[in-house]
Amino acid sequence: MKKFPRPLIYLLLLTAVLWLVHLTLIERFRAMNQILLTTLQTKSHAIPPVSPAPTSPPATPQSLPPAPAPAPAVKPIDTASWAVYRNVNYGFGFKYPNDRTIFSAVNEETSTLVPADARSNSMVIAEDESKVFSGSTLLTTGGTPTLLSFEVANFDKSFDWWLDNNLERVIPKENMVSKKDVTFAGKPAVEVVGKETPGGVYKLILIKPGNFFIVILQNKPSKFLDAVLDTFSFNPGDLQ
The missing domain is CATH 1.20.5 (Single alpha-helices involved in coiled-coils or other helix-helix interfaces)
Known part of the structure; x- marks a missing residue:
């Protein structure tokens, strides 16, 4: 080996x-x-693949509710073509529609209005003359027409004297809403507003342009009667 x-x-x-x-x-x-x-x-089987996070669409700005439409402006009553009432005794005047009557009394027998003249101490205008009468009778409390009256009182007293002796009978204290000194047609005046009540007085304007009073009474709110009051003047010759 x-x-x-x-x-x-x-x-x-x-x-x-x-x-x-x-x-x-x-x-x-x-x-x-x-x-x-x-x-x-x-x-690799136990852990699922990570998918990209879903993308949400871009947020859209929330639309605001539409703003409420503005209230339509109240169109003033055109008084340019109205007729003119002139009182030569007391030196004032105002305008009124040509189809209305400035009256100083009512003839209930004939259901007619007695026109006021240029020297009347009482002048009345109705918003709707067809409502002054029901049949042949002047409408009573609860159905009175809407009226504006001008009354002349020939005595030389103070505002306080007139108010102390007459206001409670015209607008009772419990119905009174406001009382204030104002200027009306360029003259010192007192305006008293009361509650609107059937047969009652809604507004009183007391003017003392000289040695007499002009008492203006309105029994209901009325844009038409307000337009008549807006034309009142102590220079009636300027009214056209």
């Missing part, structure tokens, strides 16, 4: 050992690689 030198035997043994170690390392590497691959595959 052929004998090898010892150094050669040692070299062969060392080579064999190294080869075994190499094979062992390769197997371990393959095993670890397989474990790692399996782990990664398991995690």
